[in-house]
Amino acid sequence: MVAKTPYTDHSTFPDPVYKDTVLGPLFDGARDHFAHDFQRIDRAHLVMLREQKILSDDQAGKIAKALLAIEQEIDPATLVYTGEVEDFFFLIEKELKARLGADLGGRLHTARSRNDIDHTLFKLQLRAKITGLLGKILTLLETAINKAEAEKDTLIVAYTHGQPAQPTSFGHYLGALIEVLLRDAKRLLDALATVNLSPMGAAAITTSGFNIDRHRMAELLGFNAPLRNSYSCIAAIDYVSGTYGAMELLFLHLGRPIQDFQFWSSFEVGQLYVPNALVQISSIMPQKRNPVPIEHMRLLASQTFARARGMIEIMHNTPFTDMNDSEGETQAFGYQAFATAGRVIDLMTSFVSAITINDDKVSENIRKSCITITELADDLVRNEELSFREAHEIAAHVAKTIVAMNGDLTIDGYAPFKQAFAQSTGRETKMDAERFAIVVSARHFVAVRDRFGGPGDTAITGALACYRDDVSSLRAGLSACSERAASADNLLQSEFNALPGASA
Template sequence: SRNDMDHTLFKMALGVRAEALLNELLTLSETLTQKAAAESNTLIVAYTHGQPAQPSTFGHYLGAMIEVLNRDAARLSSAINGLGRCPMGAAAITTTGFPIDRERIADLLGFEAPLVNSYGCIASVDYVTGLYSAIKLVFLHLGRVVQDMAFWSSFEVGQLYVPNALVQISSIMPQKRNPVPIEHMRHLSSLTMGRCDMVVDTMHNTPFTDMNDSEGEVQQAGYAAFESGGRVLRLLTSFIPACTINTDNVRRNTDAACITITELADTLVRDEALTFRQAHEVAAGTASAVIAKSIPLGDGHAAFMAAFEGVVGRKPSMLQEAFRHATSAEHFVAVRNRTGGPAPEALEAALKLYQTDLQTLRTAQSERLDRVTTASKRLDAAFNSLLET
């Protein structure tokens, strides 16, 4: 029947496109893992609520991106697995009275097995909605990172340097360096999400039966999501490795915003036996004073002494060099060596886990592709044997 034939062909066509997209996603993750390792000591300003918050490293930031990317890849791989059950043999609705072998049909077409319930073969569209939902999440999440890239590369922040090969000058303002790849990635991510939503929303409130709503025109319209999504992944794979962190601007923003002040409070709890509330008050008073004087926190030992005596009622034991060390961005990162922290040792351990996850996903994909390739050869052989008889 056209019913089971259509859904079989739709699954096969989606499988080819989805595997290609997954391959590009895994390539991006591999590229980011290499970049994260190379940038494990590169300091950045981490932001919360749009404001400078704490020091971290570019490698640590990319590690967070990789974790989400790998989970997105796992969701996409799982959705591809959902394409692996063959509808052929369901016929119009209820299979047939002829002695067909549905298992053999599925095997020769490269499927893992038949999709069992024949009504579901022609009525269920979760292979479509599940796949496009998984694709949508990839670009929803990447869009947030792309937005950070736009913020980081702004003149006022200046944390991310985009090389000349990836910027566009203004036709009238020669001083402008417009990082247009960021804008392309942002709008293409949104466009891809919209295309995915279009497919999924078309299935909403449709009857649970064979219907044109899930067939040719909608299937073909959905293919555009693979095209625009692939462009984002390829562009981002080239963009991130080419970018560098502007260390001078990072240092400027670190000093201007006192973002290492949390570690001063932590150090006071550990070394001066203060409660955290006391330590927080001392740190807050110190930060207010150095910001008012427009001096780096590391040069604010006198302000610290005054704040400490005002809160605690005695002089601190922390001398100037110890204060400078405790408030340095390098020290801030180095002591955060717990699982998942930004210290190089912790990041190295995390990157090894990400590589293991990637290998698992690569292996699963390779097994699926091998199954299809082997099945194609068996199908050719079976067809040729019919010609010979």
Template sequence: MSPDKSVFPDPVYRDTVLAPLFDGVKQHYAGSMAAINQAHLLMLARTGILEGQSVQAIAQALRAIDNEVNVADLNYTGEYEDYFFLVESQLKKRLGPDMGGMLHTARSRNDMDHTVFKMVLRERCDQLEAQCLQLAGVIHEKALLERDTLIVAYTHGQPAQPSTFGHYLSAVLEVLLADITRLQQARKALDLCPMGAAAITTSGFPIDRDCMADLLGFTAPKRNSYGCIASVDYVTGLYSAIKLIFVHLGRVIQDMAFWSAFEVGQLYVPNSLVQISSIMPQKRNPVPIEHMRHLSSLTAGRCDMIVNTMHNTPFTDMNDSEGEVQSAGYAAFDSGTRVVDLLSAFMASVSINEVRVASNADAACITITELADSLVRQEALSFRQAHEIAAATANTVIAEGLALQQGFAAFSEAFKTETSRASQLSEEQFMQAVSLRNFVTVRDRFGGPAPAAMDEALGHYGTQMAELLEVATDSQTRLAAATQRRGDAFDALLEV
């Protein structure tokens, strides 16, 4: 076998893998890598692993690299394998090969990589969480305003019962707050720092992992060093939580499409969110709904892509969870935040067409359940007997094209046929029993649409939102404080 005279990197490998990875670092990770370099140097100094002039010289070189190397202008040439080695080459250029390599004492690209990925995901997760909390606030405010606004609630695509827009929005809010809670739970995994795991098994040097975690804004080190470089549950857990947000919002968006359809028409979308056909000027197309729907599906699909990439991969350090995969996942944040922003504007702007609600309710006899319930309470009938009378009444008024409130004669006949006696309900009592407002008012049980039940629910959701916001604010405060501490401490190294 002849000697291998090939030289790394092969041009095809350079162009198809290494250059795109380098571009990904330029776009997403260079700042976090600089923060890790500062924190690691501070930790090495505080533990005595590096001392005196070496520490100050490395600090000065790092500052010079930050000031003199314009990351955005760098192009991958293959001279250095990746951005990490480019920075190390810059240190050696300024400090010499021996001192220039000291910074990498007691660490590896393995623990650095996953720390960088977590730092970037923290920022993107926090932004998405903030926007979801803003959407929750919009929905909560809208639910307060629309607490008593009547709607037709649909099941199986058919008119079912009356409710209120506030009650519907409260259900949406309840799921969204649960989704934000799941997102915050997934976010906790991003707060455990991999630094100090080194390649796999930590280090023989007396490193301080708590110090590194603190300087980088993590709550604590991730305990198991093997897991620091092998466990990608911080990725799969996060994207699973994000997917659920957009699966659930997509269902609401589909309702908005259905409600605003010409044949239903109970949701009015203002002109600012309507596009007119290029050839049919009478058409009002609420096109933003379609964009929110497909962007929600796109976001959920992008989340699946990242989770599925981890499927059947080995439980160890691997490129399948790094570099390009991490960068690809950010597209889910990009499309997802667009949905949330647009939905916030949309929900704040739409209104209920009360005329269409009333006409649809009349056409479908959606209060007929309350007529049956009233007969059970006031006429001492079994529910099945009452249901038969209500069904016969509904069949008659629908056949005759009447509103249910015009069906007292049909009701009286049905009641007599079923019970062989006259009903004790007056026409006024009948009309009250089948009115939309009465239907909602009497459903004052816990979780129902009646005003008192709604007031209790909206108060609870307000408290829950405040608690979630406090958690999010605490995370932001911790990160900002860590950045300040690290910056001050690093500046102090330069002044020694």
């Protein structure tokens, strides 16, 4: 009996289970998401190798002709993984070798690796997805600014701890939302700057002994520049975590005003009116007006948040090296976050444009809640020379009295105020009933709060102008990225077409 050694291995690649559970899905992902970008990288690398005289004109021309033939004859959408090659990259190389022979067909891969190719593919996809999402966010910002401009004099009840607190304007509320969105958009634009650094030329880890031109590769693919450290190109995944971290924060923050919209549109509060186009009915209760788009915004925002958080958790505790954890299937998982993100932003843009404030309900809620009473205390400090604490106690007594009688502060509040003032100070107030009605009115409350950041006319007008400037700056940054990518596509097409054989 012949003893078996542990080195005897008659298995053949790929193991069928490995093929079905890993290699097949990875191939499908590359086919579905990266086929076009594979072509761009091959073309750019070929142009660079020829310019650097690593390939001759004749070699480059023949490879260019073969690449064109592959693009024209093979529709990636029809490809099915068979296991004959390891992955999508080797399929293309196999096709090149079949047309050109093993020697020439293998020369396109000079001075590069699947490592730098993969991260370049991922960055090209992320760049397109981030720019698309940022475009939608800027449209939402512009819509919100226009709405805030139109509603800067529209009163609402502002709530703290779920209770009526003070009057402000809908424009002022939207300004707060706009400021958060602006910061979130800036974070996403910062993430885009990291994405827009090219890994090409890093090869496996340490670049190459060939005289490659990494800056030229970055230019041909529309990146701002090469990412400097080659180890970083294949190991640093902060372009992934930075992107999805920014998305996670964005949709965490968006969920909060969505919650407010749900609360404001309730029957009991009723200060937000959602038009019929965004309302569904009950199948059994005829009286119901259900603003379910709000729920869908909340749902989709939560799904986006969870998927973005999931991407960061996948990256957690992974080694600082090239590894599959950050690659094909993970990238495809992240794209689901962009899909739901775009739906939320589009829906919120339409929603913000359509909603209005129910002025009658706001007036009634202001009347019932006495939320202008803070200004009475402030006025007593300014004009009656009381301490704020004493003024606060007088105002509190008036508010309790009016709420208990279900009265109207502007109409019914002067008598209890006059009495409380005299009891507290031992003198008569200088304020008459007419002046009292003005001081405790919601319009006056908002108007006198014209400090920097407040809802008063000068403050909110200045803020809206600043927001428009910020959006213009963000749009300029986004446009520069998009224009660079488009120019690079034209440049790459031109340089590739100039190769001998490329147009033959």
